[in-house]
Structures are given as C-alpha cells and as structure tokens.
Amino acid sequence: MNYVSPFLFWAFTGLMLGFALAVVFNRNPVASALSLVVSFIGLAALFVQLDAFFIGSIQILVYAGAVMVLFLFIIMLLDLKAEQRRRLNPFTAIGGAAVILSFIAELITVLRHVPGGNNPLPALSGRGLSGQGSIDDVREIGFTLFSHYNFPLQVVGVLILVSTIGVIILSKRELK
Amino acid sequence: MTSILPWIILFSPLVSAVFIVLFTQRLRNLSAFISVIAVLVSWASAVYMFTQPGISVQVSWLDFGPLLQVPIGLKIDDLSKTMLMVVTTIGALIHIYSLGYMKDDDGKSRFFAGLSIFMFSMLGIVLADNFVMMFIFWELVGVSSYILIGHWFHKEAPPAAANKAFITNRIGDFGFMSGILMLWVATKSVMFTDIAGHVGSVDPTTLTIATLLIFCGAVGKSAQFPLHVWLPDAMEGPTPVSALIHAATMVAAGVYMLSRVFFLVGASPDAQQVIAWIGTITCVGAALMATQQNDIKRVLAYSTLSQLGYMVIAIGVSHSRDAAMFHLFTHACFKALLFLGAGSVIHALHHEQDMWKMGGLWKSMPITFWTFLVGTFALTGVPGLAGYFSKDAILLAAYHQNKLIFALATGTVFLTAFYMFRLVIVAFLGKPKANHHGHESPLVMTFPLWVLALLSIVAGYKFFAGHFLTVPHEEEVTMVPMLSLGALIGGAGLALALYSGKIKDPIRIPLFANKFYIDEFYAVLIRSTQDLLARIFGKFDRLILDGALVRGLFAGGVYGTGFMLRLFQVGNLQGYAFLFGAGVVAVLYFILFK
Amino acid sequence: MVTLNDYLLASGLLFTIGFAGVLLRRNIIIIFMCLEMMLNAANLSLVAFSRFNLVNGLPNYNAQVFVFFIITVAAAEVAVGLAIIVALFRSRQTTHVEDVSRLKF
Numbered sequence: 100m101n102y103v104s105p106f107l108f109w110a111f112t113g114l115m116l117g118f119a120l121a122v123v124f125n126r127n128p129v130a131s132a133l134s135l136v137v138s139f140i141g142l143a144a145l146f147v148q149l150d151a152f153f154i155g156s157i158q159i160l161v162y163a164g165a166v167m168v169l170f171l172f173i174i175m176l177l178d179l180k181a182e183q184r185r186r187l188n189p190f191t192a193i194g195g196a197a198v199i200l201s202f203i204a205e206l207i208t209v210l211r212h213v214p215g216g217n218n219p220l221p222a223l224s225g226r227g228l229s230g231q232g233s234i235d236d237v238r239e240i241g242f243t244l245f246s247h248y249n250f251p252l253q254v255v256g257v258l259i260l261v262s263t264i265g266v267i268i269l270s271k272r273e274l275k
Numbered sequence: 276m277t278s279i280l281p282w283i284i285l286f287s288p289l290v291s292a293v294f295i296v297l298f299t300q301r302l303r304n305l306s307a308f309i310s311v312i313a314v315l316v317s318w319a320s321a322v323y324m325f326t327q328p329g330i331s332v333q334v335s336w337l338d339f340g341p342l343l344q345v346p347i348g349l350k351i352d353d354l355s356k357t358m359l360m361v362v363t364t365i366g367a368l369i370h371i372y373s374l375g376y377m378k379d380d381d382g383k384s385r386f387f388a389g390l391s392i393f394m395f396s397m398l399g400i401v402l403a404d405n406f407v408m409m410f411i412f413w414e415l416v417g418v419s420s421y422i423l424i425g426h427w428f429h430k431e432a433p434p435a436a437a438n439k440a441f442i443t444n445r446i447g448d449f450g451f452m453s454g455i456l457m458l459w460v461a462t463k464s465v466m467f468t469d470i471a472g473h474v475g476s477v478d479p480t481t482l483t484i485a486t487l488l489i490f491c492g493a494v495g496k497s498a499q500f501p502l503h504v505w506l507p508d509a510m511e512g513p514t515p516v517s518a519l520i521h522a523a524t525m526v527a528a529g530v531y532m533l534s535r536v537f538f539l540v541g542a543s544p545d546a547q548q549v550i551a552w553i554g555t556i557t558c559v560g561a562a563l564m565a566t567q568q569n570d571i572k573r574v575l576a577y578s579t580l581s582q583l584g585y586m587v588i589a590i591g592v593s594h595s596r597d598a599a600m601f602h603l604f605t606h607a608c609f610k611a612l613l614f615l616g617a618g619s620v621i622h623a624l625h626h627e628q629d630m631w632k633m634g635g636l637w638k639s640m641p642i643t644f645w646t647f648l649v650g651t652f653a654l655t656g657v658p659g660l661a662g663y664f665s666k667d668a669i670l671l672a673a674y675h676q677n678k679l680i681f682a683l684a685t686g687t688v689f690l691t692a693f694y695m696f697r698l699v700i701v702a703f704l705g706k707p708k709a710n711h712h713g714h715e716s717p718l719v720m721t722f723p724l725w726v727l728a729l730l731s732i733v734a735g736y737k738f739f740a741g742h743f744l745t746v747p748h749e750e751e752v753t754m755v756p757m758l759s760l761g762a763l764i765g766g767a768g769l770a771l772a773l774y775s776g777k778i779k780d781p782i783r784i785p786l787f788a789n790k791f792y793i794d795e796f797y798a799v800l801i802r803s804t805q806d807l808l809a810r811i812f813g814k815f816d817r818l819i820l821d822g823a824l825v826r827g828l829f830a831g832g833v834y835g836t837g838f839m840l841r842l843f844q845v846g847n848l849q850g851y852a853f854l855f856g857a858g859v860v861a862v863l864y865f866i867l868f869k
Numbered sequence: 870m871v872t873l874n875d876y877l878l879a880s881g882l883l884f885t886i887g888f889a890g891v892l893l894r895r896n897i898i899i900i901f902m903c904l905e906m907m908l909n910a911a912n913l914s915l916v917a918f919s920r921f922n923l924v925n926g927l928p929n930y931n932a933q934v935f936v937f938f939i940i941t942v943a944a945a946e947v948a949v950g951l952a953i954i955v956a957l958f959r960s961r962q963t964t965h966v967e968d969v970s971r972l973k974f
Contacts, residue, residue, distance in 0.1 A: 105870065119906055123889055123903065135905070145913060149919075161940050161944055162909070162944075170898065170901075173951045177958050179964060182896060203885055206882075210878060213873065213874060215922070216873050216874040217872050220921070223928070234928075236928075243931065243933075244934050247931075248938075262945040262948050
C-alpha cells in the first residue's frame with residue numbers, strides 16, 4: 100500500500116497519454132471514442148495506484164461505462180463519417196503550436212516550485228473509520244460527503260434532474 | 276562728408292532701381308532719366324573720392340564673436356579707386372548711350388532698373404572689404420546679368436542664354452565658396468586685411484588648394500576655360516548690356532577679385548602655374564574660335580574671352596597685380612567702344628548682326644567707322660594706342676616667367692589682328708550689301724563713342740594712367756615688342772589678303788566655327804549624368820522604398836495585424852478556443868513569473 | 870520512486886493533449902470528447918494531491934469528494950451537450966464546427 104511501482108506508473112501513464120493522442124489524431128470518430136475509453140481505463144489504474152479505489156471505480160462505471168457509451172450512441176445516431184484530410188493553414192498551425200508549447204514550458208517550470216513536489220509517497224498510518232489497518236475509502240468518502248458536503252450533494256441531485264429534463268426537451272421533435 | 280560718400284556711391288543706383296520698380300514702371304522716359312542721374316551721382320562721388328586719401332567705413336552686420344565677424348564694409352584704397360573710376364565712368368557713358376539705343380523698346384523701365392541693379396552689385400564687389408560681402412555682391416551681379424541677358428524674354432534664345440550664364444556662374448561659385456570656407460577655417464577671418472596678415476602662417480598645401488578654389492569663382496565669372504561657354508550666348512542681350520557687363524565690368528570682376536587677393540596668389544606658385552595655363556588656353560582657344568564667327572557681337576565676345584585670358588595670364592606670371600589691372604583698365608575702354616560701335620551699326624541696320632550682310636558703312640556711318648577703327652587699333656596693339664602698352668606689359672612678364680606661354684600669347688596677337696581686321700574689312704569697307712543703307716546714329720549714341728575713342732588713345736600713357744594705377748615697369752627686352760609688332764602686321768596683312776572685296780567667307784574651319792564642340796560635349800555629359808542618377812534613384816525608390824518599406828513593412832504589417840485581429844470576430848469556435856488558450860498562457864505567465 | 874511531480878506532469882500532459890484536440894479537430898463531437906479529457910486531467914491532479922498531502926495519516930478526502938462532484942457534473946454536462954449537438958445536427962445536417970458560425974458579431 101505504500102509502494103507505487105515506477106514501472107506500473109509509467110506503463111499506465113504511457114497507456115493513458117498514448118491513447119489520448121490517438122483520440123486527437125484519429126480520423127474515424129468511433130476509433131477516437133474507443134481510444135478515449137482505453138485512456139480512461141489507464142487513468143482509473145492511476146487512481147487505484149494512489150489508493151483512491153472508490154474514485155477509480157466511479158471513473159470506470161460512470162465515465163467509461165456511461166458517458167463514453169452515450170458518445171458512441173450519438174456518433175452512431177448521427178452516422179458520422181471519417182474526416183477528410185485537409186490542408187493546414189500555416190498561421191493557425193504556428194499559433195496553436197506556440198500556445199501548446201508555451202503551456203508545456205510553463206507546466207515544467209511550475210513543477211519545480213511545487214512544495215513537497217519531490218517527496219516520495221508518504222506512508223498511510225491513520226486509523227480511519229474502520230479502525231482496522233486497511234483503508235476503507237468508500238466509507239471515508241461517504242462520511243465526508245454526507246456530513247460536510249451534504250448541501251452540495253443535494254444541489255448536484257437537483258442539477259441532474261434539471262439536465263434530464265433539459266435533454267428531454269432538447270431532443271423533442273417539433274410538436275405539430 | 277567723406278565718410279558718407281562711399282555709401283552714396285554704392286546705394287545711389289539701388290535707390291534708383293527700387294524707385295523705378297515701385298513707381299515709374301509705366302513712365303519709361305522718366306525711368307531712364309532716373310537711372311542715368313543715379314549713375315552720374317555715383318560717378319561724381321567717385322571722382323571726388325578719388326582725390327581724397329583712402330578711407331574705410333564699416334557697419335557691423337553678422338557678429339558671432341571670435342568665431343566669425345562679417346561686417347558691411349566699404350574700402351576705398353588704390354585698387355578700388357582705379358576700379359571705381361572704370362566702372363562708374365564706363366557705366367555712365369553706357370547709360371547715356373542706352374537712352375538712344377533703347378529709345379523704342381517696350382521694356383525700357385525694366386531695362387534701366389536692371390542696369391541700376393547691376394551698377395549697385397558691381398560697385399558692391401569693388402568696394403567690399405571682406406570675402407562674404409564680395410560673394411554676396413558676386414551673386415547679385417550674376418542675377419543682374421541674368422535679368423539683362425534675358426531682357427527680350429519673349430524670344431526663344433535670350434532666356435536660355437540667361438539660364439546658361441547663371442548656371443555656369445554658379446558652378447564656379449561653388450568652388451569660390453569652398454575656397455572662402457577653407458580660408459576662414461585656416462585664418463579664422465574673412466576680412467581681406469586679416470587674411471593678408473595671416474598668409475604666412477597657413478600651410479602651403481591648404482593655401483594652394485584654397486587659392487585654386489577661389490580661382491574657380493574667377494573662372495566662372497570671367498569666363499575662362501572650361502566655364503567660358505556662357506559668354507558668347509550672352510550676346511542675346513541688348514548691345515549696351517554686352518558692352519557694360521560682358522566686356523568692361525562684370526567679366527573683369529574675376530580679374531579684380533584675383534587682384535584683390537593677390538597676396539594669396541603670389542604666395543602659392545603652384546596655383547599661379549595653373550592660373551597662367553588656364554588663361555593661356557582661354558586666350559588661344561577663344562582667338563581661334565573668333566576667326567570663324569560671322570556675327571559682329573560674337574566676334575567681339577570671343578575677343579573679350581581672349582583678352583580676359585590675357586589678364587588671367589598676367590595674374591599667373593607676374594609678381595604683382597599691376598599688369599593685369601593695367602590691361603583691365605585699357606581693355607574696358609576699347610572693348611566698350613567696340614561694342615557700342617557695333618551697337619550703333621546694329622541699331623542703324625534695324626538689328627542686322629550678320630557681318631556678311633553689311634559693308635560700305637565707312638561712307639554712311641563715318642563717326643561709327645572711325646571710332647570703331649580706333650578701337651580695333653587699340654585692341655590689336657597698334658603702337659601708340661592704349662592696348663599696345665598694356666599687352667606689351669603682359670608679354671614682357673610672360674617672357675620673363677615662361678617662354679612657352681609667351682610664345683602662345685604672341686601667337687594670339689597674330690590671331691587677334693587677323694580676326695579684328697577681318698571684321699572691319701567685311702563689315703565696314705567695300706560696297707554695301709544691305710538693302711537699306713545705314714545712317715549715322717544720333718548724338719546721344721555717338722557722344723560716348725567719341726569719349727571712349729579718346730580714352731582708348733590716351734589710356735596707355737603713363738602720364739594719364741599713372742594717376743589711376745601703378746603702371747607696371749618691367750625690364751625692357753627689345754625682342755618682345757618687335758615680335759608682337761611682327762605678329763600684328765602679319766595678321767592684318769593676311770586678313771587684308773583673304774577678305775578684301777569678298778562676299779562670303781573663303782575659308783571654312785568647322786572646328787573653330789563650332790567652338791571646338793565644347794557645348795555639345797557639355798550637353799551630352801549633363802544628360803548622361805542626369806540619366807544615370809535618375810535611373811539609380813528610380814530603382815532605389817521602386818525596389819526599396821516601395822517594395823520593402825511601403826508594401827512589405829508598413830502595408831504588410833497592417834495587413835498581418837488585421838488578419839490576426841480578425842480572429843476575434845469571425846465566430847470561429849476554434850479561433851475562440853485558441854484565444855482562450857493564449858489568454859490562459861499569458862495570465863499564467865504574468866502570475867507565476869512576474 | 871514516484872513523486873508528486875510525476876503525477877502532476879502526467880496530468881498536465883493529458884490536459885495539453887486535450888487542449889490540442891480542441892484546437893485541431895473540426896468535428897464537434899470529437900471536440901467535446903477532448904473537453905472531457907481535460908476534465909479528467911484535473912481529476913488526476915486532485916487525486917494526486919489528495920494522496921500526497923496527508924491529513925492525520927490518511928489521504929485528504931475533501932479532494933476526492935471534489936472529484937466525485939466533478940464526475941457527476943461532467944456527466945450531466947455531456948448529456949445536455951450531446952442533446953444540443955443532436956438538435957444542431959437536425960437543423961443543419963452537419964457537425965463541422967466551421968459551419969456553425971452563426972454566432973459571429
């Protein structure tokens with residue numbers, strides 16, 4: 100529990116980033132969507148490595164299982180074709196590349212100043228709610244959620260209701 | 276009393292000119308009268324000042340402290356007294372002559388105003404006591420010459436000739452100005468007396484270069500080679516103008532200036548060499564060109580060029596300015612006489628100037644003929660008349676200094692006699708070729724001829740000239756006057772043999788008749804230089820200014836900026852996303868790193 | 870040994886790839902997917918911080934609750950967004966992003 104294998108970390112990071120690139124550079128939208136699914140799986144593995152088991156499960160269930168499936172439904176519904184190759188406008192290419200490269204540069208510069216950025220994974224020693232030696236993070240998250248963040252939880256519930264209604268209305272065909 | 280007279284001498288013609296221009300333009304006879312009165316006032320004052328000892332008056336004008344002082348100063352000393360007499364006397368005579376010559380001219384007021392301005396400018400040059408003032412009046416004389424040459428501006432040739440005169444002069448004046456500046460830098464002053472005092476302390480090379488540059492001014496004003504091209508064309512002006520300006524006074528201004536600064540010339544032997552040779556080239560070349568001219572005034576113009584060459588030779592080979600000033604003095608008398616005589620003929624024959632269309636005038640215009648003959652004798656150097664003495668002095672000086680120049684100058688005596696007698700024989704002797712016979716001119720025109728003829732006779736004698744200037748006294752060498760006399764007789768004899776009784780020119784030498792093609796050469800030179808420069812600048816303008824700067828940098832920059840700014844407005848989703856990203860990057864940059 | 874910086878770097882790179890996708894792709898659905906990718910990058914950051922900044926020897930569960938909310942809201946957003954895209958497709962017959970530029974000034 101206190102040890103993160105570097106090999107596994109880089110392997111899953113590579114999986115995640117590689118398939119993320121595939122999302123961007125694939126012309127077939129179905130292939131893009133499926134690449135994104137695999138990327139999310141890699142991400143979930145990273146979550147698990149960080150002892151965030153609940154979040155990892157939620158990631159697979161909700162994101163990969165529900166959201167991406169919805170995407171695929173829509174892609175199939177709209178019957179999207181693969182994109183054509185196109186000529187790249189040099190101005191936009193340079194501008195975009197400039198923004199992205201400067202962002203990466205800033206990222207790397209910031210990382211040097213993160214406090215505690217170079218510390219290794221700290222050992223978990225707390226007792227937690229379960230009282231056992233292991234972490235029961237579902238219980239911990241549930242406890243935090245329903246005690247400290249109860250109100251936001253209710254609001255999110257209303258939000259989901261509203262969005263459901265919105266989706267229904269938006270998808271309706273014009274009433275004759 | 277004496278201290279105000281110099282100012283009166285100088286400003287009397289100016290007052291006349293201003294008065295004429297402002298008030299009496301329509302009243303032509305009154306304008307003429309005012310101008311004549313003004314010049315007579317100057318003449319009388321000059322005569323009075325002549326009897327007084329020398330004087331110098333000054334008014335402070337530009338004062339830059341120890342750096343530069345330019346006063347307006349009038350200096351009356353021996354040199355300027357001589358020149359004053361020449362300028363005012365001959366000027367007065369020509370003013371009187373013009374009353375008759377320009378009687379029926381429409382632009383009479385304009386003419387006399389121009390003559391007055393000229394008198395003012397010329398007197399300014401004579402009386403100036405520093406270089407800057409002399410230069411200012413030098414330019415004014417050029418302007419007056421321009422006005423007067425182009426007097427009949429409705430015709431085609433006079434304005435072109437006036438332009439040519441002025442522009443050629445300006446080229447010489449550029450050198451003149453450079454020389455003045457060099458001297459000022461070397462001696463910290465522009466006053467003649469100061470520079471004369473410091474001549475010894477100036478580095479010899481600087482002195483030589485400065486002298487040569489100042490000589491450029493004389494080359495332009497006194498029409499020496501290679502800037503001689505304007506003088507023959509200047510004959511397009513009315514004959515009194517040719518007499519006054521282009522024979523007696525303005526062209527002599529260059530020689531006068533060199534006399535004034537003879538302390539410079541005498542101190543740089545190399546410069547003197549150059550001056551002497553330029554004088555020689557002008558003298559011989561002009562004489563050659565004169566032998567083939569058919570217009571009375573052109574012959575006289577080339578003769579003037581040749582005689583000015585003599586004066587410049589004198590400056591170049593003498594140890595003092597006396598020989599040059601002596602010849603200037605005598606030349607003014609007989610050259611003015613010759614021009615006025617020619618004017619008399621032209622006026623009587625209703626502006627006919629081609630000598631092959633004249634003839635037989637010795638009978639119909641006796642006064643003009645005899646005075647013209649006196650002038651011719653004086654010019655060619657017949658012993659006993661003025662020109663003989665002054666030319667002899669120059670030949671003697673050349674003999675002692677440079678035998679080659681002496682030989683060439685003596686050869687020119689031969690040519691001078693040849694072309695002058697050619698002129699007299701064809702124009703005055705023989706049978707009349709003109710359709711209308713000439714009649715003698717009125718008294719107002721013949722009176723100056725009488726006076727000038729008298730002067731041409733006596734002006735060479737020591738008893739007369741000695742009052743006005745220092746007559747040069749060189750060691751007599753018998754061979755010199757013998758050779759010049761021989762040349763004179765040879766030239767006159769050849770002319771008699773070739774031209775008596777002929778009705779057209781028996782010899783034809785195109786090289787001389789076309790003035791050695793110098794005018795054509797200049798035209799080609801100017802055109803090709805101008806074309807080259809125009810092409811270079813045009814290319815520069817099109818390529819660099821238009822291409823790189825205007826279209827590339829400025830217009831291109833604006834276009835590019837507009838292109839980028841258009842992203843804000845097009846409704847392009849990804850454009851907006853790009854701007855978001857750029858904004859985030861910028862904000863991060865400023866928060867994190869500043 | 871894996872440090873916090875490595876996780877943050879991974880998160881940053883994922884975010885950048887998502888942003889590049891938003892700029893480069895012209896199909897609206899793909900752009901939307903890249904948007905989701907960016908959200909997930911943020912989630913990774915939060916979880917990494919939660920694990921490395923311990924509270925009482927336990928991970929900081931506030932961050933994980935935050936991630937929970939993000940996932941929920943993202944799901945709702947995807948639903949509504951896709952509904953809008955479907956409606957757009959029905960009226961314009963295209964998902965090409967440059968064709969939906971009616972909103973320009």
